[in-house]
Amino acid sequence: MLDHLAYATPTLDDTVAALEKALGVRAAEGGRHPGLGTRNYLYGLGGRRYLEIIGPDPEQPEPDGPRWFMIDELSGPRLVNWCMRPADLDATVAEARRHGVDPGEPRAMSRRTTDGDLLEWRLTMPSRDPLVPFLIDWGTTVHPADRGLPEVSLLSLTGRHPDPGHARTRLRAFGAELEVERGDTPGLVARLAGGVVLS
Structure with missing residues (x-):
């Protein structure tokens, strides 16, 4: 089950402003990730799903290692990964x-x-392969999407990969379902209401 999409950017404020202009509503400020050098903004995607816009936090010291989601390597915003919320995190990992x-x-x-x-929450580390989901368990914490986020409609989420069959095999290992088309490089494409496409 989709929990959230990770839309990473090297320029968080600029990306949040651009999405506000495109979607007609501003994302809610989420918070900071202490020690990781990042902070985020959130949109609800309907149900218990959300879009996380994540980028560097200039008010934190530089982290000891690279920021998550390849943020330090990006030249612009990119839909870098997706997160599944399984019924049993440990069983899904096994x-x-x-x-x-x-x-x-x-x-x-x-x-x-x-x-x-x-x-x-508990989660597995995000993969550099955007089609391989990372996994999360919110435990007893109130889910971010249940906290009154501004909402936009997620119309579709699809993947592309040079070897769609291989990608589908890896997805099945997680019990995940995602339409995967052939493409030059692995990637995700999310279509939102209003004609906004994130990739």
Whole structure:
């Protein structure tokens, strides 16, 4: 089940402003990721799904290593990955490993909202392959999409890959369903209401 899309950018404020102009509504400020050098803004996508716009946080020190989602390598915004919310995170990790795909060990994370509420979750590390989802478990935390986010409609999410069959095999290891077409490079395409396309 889709939890959220990760739209990474090297220039967060500019990207948020551009999306506000395109969508007609401004994303809600999410919060900072202490120690990772990033912060985010969020749109609800209908149901318990959301779009995360994530980029560098100039108010944090430089992180010890590269920022997540290849942010330090980007020259512009890109839909870099998608996140699944399985019914049982640990069982899904084990099943993926049985199929030869290792999503890594889940790790505990947290951040504060702008209101000071603490959000806590467990997740696997995002892959550099945009079609391979990372996994999340929100536990008892209120899901971000249930916190009154400004909403935009997600019309479709598809993938492209030089070897669609290989990509589909890896997706099946997670129990994931995603339409994958042939393309020169791996990537995701999200179509939002209003003719906005993120890729």
